[in-house]
Amino acid sequence: MRDERGFTPTTVEQWTRVIGKFLRWCEETDRQLRSLQPEDVDAYLVTQARLWSRVSVANIASALRGFLRCAAERGMCIERVAASVSRPRLYQQERLPYAPDWSDVQRILADAETDKPRDIRDRAILLLLAVYGMRSGEVAALRLDQIDWAGGTLQLFRLKRRQPQIYPLVPSAAEALARYIDTVRPPSSCPEVFLCMQAPRRPLKAGSIYDVANRRFVALGIDAAHRGGHALRHACASRLLAEGLSMKEIGTIWDTAARRQPVSTPR
Structure with missing residues (x-):
């Protein structure tokens, strides 16, 4: 394999x-x-x-x-x-993926908008899931050198494409990432962005990214068929569909380079 x-x-x-x-x-x-x-x-x-x-x-x-x-x-x-061994046939767009409403996603993001160190880290993670439609494994693998503060871009390695893609660093995500890196992330030789809150300061695993989102679903009582990071990815796709994009166009957004947008550089 x-x-x-x-x-x-x-x-x-x-x-x-x-x-x-x-x-x-x-x-x-x-x-x-x-x-x-x-x-x-x-x-x-x-x-x-x-x-x-x-x-x-x-x-x-x-x-x-x-x-x-x-x-x-x-x-x-x-x-x-x-x-x-044969697979059941799956039809394109036969149903939308299970996802929370975008209003629930906004509630989740608002719930993490506090001065608590864990919430500061979690908000950065949640924004990457909801805004970029990243998978949990992609968030866990994100490295510091993939963030181009001066150029205002984020370089992602899509797991299924196995090749880098360049995206604009959306201001809300840039602000959340900068705040986490500046005020919460401990000094570490690890290249990964997101680390455990307690010692040993290891990089988070994909399962931990799921837990970050799932805790918010449970705490806020949000009823959804699926919880965790993938639910936010689905919510991102559903929102884009509601705005008139096709599934093919959404795939293009996630799998091709995007234009640059300047953002402030963290201290």
């Missing part, structure tokens, strides 16, 4: 969990990998599908198909098992 397909560490971790769960199911139902048949995989997907959405089923099917292909190449199972 890492070397041949170029997957990110997060995807490798997610697929590993999916495959591990499948192999445990095989063990519990007395199925051997070397004698696995297509109907065995079908039985697993049928028994488990009631717990998943169609998108989750599609992602899990992809993980299983990739693993079984790799296993077949190594003589660990028969080849036709992998070929039999």
Whole structure:
């Protein structure tokens, strides 16, 4: 997954969990990998599908198909098992992603607008999620050298594109980032922007970014199908759709360079 397909560490971790769960199911139902048949995989997907959405089923099917292909190449199972795994068809724009209303996003941002050190850090994180539609892993991986204060730009490495993209440093996000870096972020040799509030001062992980957003959803009693950083990314996309942009145009906004806007440089 890492070397041949170029997957990110997060995807490798997610697929590993999916495959591990499948192999445990095989063990519990007395199925051997070397004698696995297509109907065995079908039985697993049928028994488990009631717990998943169609998108989750599609992602899990992809993980299983990739693993079984790799296993077949190594003589660990028969080849036709992998070929039999099919994803449910997903239709473009068949539904909007689950997301909170933009008014709820504004409530979340306002809730973090205090002088408390944790809120100062969290507001910078929340703005990156809501304004730029960044994924939790992208926020966690953001480095200090990706912020060009003089040029007023933010260089992002989109996880799925695996290439840098340049965006304007929106004033609200620039102000929040500068305030966090100037007043809250401790001196550290770590290049990542966001660090733990308590020792050891390690960089935040993607799961911690989820927690930053989820805490606000819970505290404010915001009812949403999904909580966390990805919900704010979805809210960003929904807002752009409401303003008349197509899904293709939104993807273009997130995946192409944007014009520069000057902002003040932090101290």
